[in-house]
Amino acid sequence: MAAIAISTPIVARAPVVARRARVTARAAVAPAAKPAVSIGARTMMSGSRVESRNMQVASGRKALVCNAGGVQKAAPGEKKKVFGLNLPENESLSFLILAGGSLGSALGFAALQEGVFRIPGFKFGAWMTILTTFTYFLCGALEMKLTNDSRKASWKNYGILSVYTYGGMAMTNYALSYLNYATRIVFKSAKIIPVMAFSVLIVGKKYDWKEWLSAAILVAGIVLFTLGDVASSPAFAPIGVALIAGALCVDAICANFEEKNFFRCENPSTTQEVLCFASLIGTFYGLIPFIASGKAGVAIAHSMQYTQVVPMIMGFSVLGYSSVSFILSLIKYYGATEAEIIKSLRKVLSIVISFILFPKALNWKYIAGFAAVLVSTAYTFYLKGEKRKAKEAAKAAASA
Numbered sequence: 001m002a003a004i005a006i007s008t009p010i011v012a013r014a015p016v017v018a019r020r021a022r023v024t025a026r027a028a029v030a031p032a033a034k035p036a037v038s039i040g041a042r043t044m045m046s047g048s049r050v051e052s053r054n055m056q057v058a059s060g061r062k063a064l065v066c067n068a069g070g071v072q073k074a075a076p077g078e079k080k081k082v083f084g085l086n087l088p089e090n091e092s093l094s095f096l097i098l099a100g101g102s103l104g105s106a107l108g109f110a111a112l113q114e115g116v117f118r119i120p121g122f123k124f125g126a127w128m129t130i131l132t133t134f135t136y137f138l139c140g141a142l143e144m145k146l147t148n149d150s151r152k153a154s155w156k157n158y159g160i161l162s163v164y165t166y167g168g169m170a171m172t173n174y175a176l177s178y179l180n181y182a183t184r185i186v187f188k189s190a191k192i193i194p195v196m197a198f199s200v201l202i203v204g205k206k207y208d209w210k211e212w213l214s215a216a217i218l219v220a221g222i223v224l225f226t227l228g229d230v231a232s233s234p235a236f237a238p239i240g241v242a243l244i245a246g247a248l249c250v251d252a253i254c255a256n257f258e259e260k261n262f263f264r265c266e267n268p269s270t271t272q273e274v275l276c277f278a279s280l281i282g283t284f285y286g287l288i289p290f291i292a293s294g295k296a297g298v299a300i301a302h303s304m305q306y307t308q309v310v311p312m313i314m315g316f317s318v319l320g321y322s323s324v325s326f327i328l329s330l331i332k333y334y335g336a337t338e339a340e341i342i343k344s345l346r347k348v349l350s351i352v353i354s355f356i357l358f359p360k361a362l363n364w365k366y367i368a369g370f371a372a373v374l375v376s377t378a379y380t381f382y383l384k385g386e387k388r389k390a391k392e393a394a395k396a397a398a399s400a
Contacts, residue, residue, distance in 0.1 A: 082329045083322075084146030095334060099342050102326035103349065105319040110185070110350040111357055112316035117176050118358065119306050125173035127299040128313055130286040132173075133166060133279045135317035140276025143325070151277060153269045157261045158277045164254035166282035171247035178240025185350050186225045186373055187244045193219065194252035214379045221372030228365030271328055275321065348374065 080087040080094050087094040262269045303309040330339040
């Protein structure tokens with residue numbers, strides 16, 4: 001995720017300014033009969049209250065930053081929950097449930113989604129996207145009900161976010177008509193590349209040569225994997241690469257917009273809220289052009305002929321939603337490092353499962369590309385660990 005500059009809301013400073021004004025006014029109109037020391041003492045007490053308020057404002061700033069990404073660390077002794085349900089008290093068992101749930105959901109998602117494109121005659125990416133966003137809306141609404149959540153962000157921001165989320169999902173689903181599913185997973189693993197590019201161009205963030213080296217290895221792996229797809233897949237077409245690359249750029253813009261307007265704000269939204277309302281609007285965005293194109297009747301007729309299409313699409317959508325919830329719970333209760341390990345393992349297993357369930361003509365380009373992706377993932381994880389250690393060392397030295 002690209003770094004985002006956080007500006008403290010002006011309203012947070014207003015009480016401090018007003019308090020100072022009142023202190024000054026009281027000091028100015030104080031009765032002359034009272035000793036000066038009394039005025040001074042009262043001014044000192046007011047100054048202490050102002051200082052206390054300043055500390056509260058600073059604390060508020062810190063809270064805004066700590067709540068980035070919509071995931072706040074659990075408070076000490078807080079009951080562990082997922083989907084509003086309590087997890088076991090045993091730490092190891094709870095971790096296994098969350099990790100296993102994330103991996104199982106992701107692998108089921110991958111198998112079902114690729115299976116839909118294996119159904120004869122299925123070429124309806126728009127129909128798939130509409131059903132997916134509608135299912136995400138249902139899942140988000142259900143989880144909000146279970147957790148007594150409510151909408152906090154504006155409809156305007158949800159309208160903008162829905163353009164990005166629906167656009168990225170639509171391009172990804174269309175790309176699957178031209179690419180092997182494993183290639184799609186490899187491409188989606190490269191989301192870090194446009195995120196780095198946007199953060200350099202827009203935010204001015206700097207990366208060292210090791211991080212660029214990791215990105216370069218990942219690019220090499222993607223190129224090799226794509227060449228392997230060209231050699232083995234009869235459905236391959238360059239438009240698939242263009243679509244998936246466009247989806248990555250849209251996802252990167254979406255991530256930055258979401259972070260700034262929904263999570264790094266005075267009243268942050270929850271993930272289920274964002275998924276619920278963004279998906280609801282995205283469903284309407286998709287329905288209008290889908291109906292206007294005249295393809296709705298053909299897609300529905302195909303789904304009626306192959307009755308497994310709609311249940312499979314809604315099934316993998318539920319699993320996709322569940323996988324996200326499990327990962328966010330891992331971050332909240334166990335930390336980002338543990339979640340990153342599970343996410344990396346999830347990507348690798350998804351590619352392996354794709355080759356096992358839906359055999360493809362294996363060639364050296366697939367193998368070399370897969371190896372490069374593994375090396376890049378491991379190296380990136382190592383660099384994150386080194387950065388974390390350096391920050392902890394600097395913090396310890398500062399407090400010493």
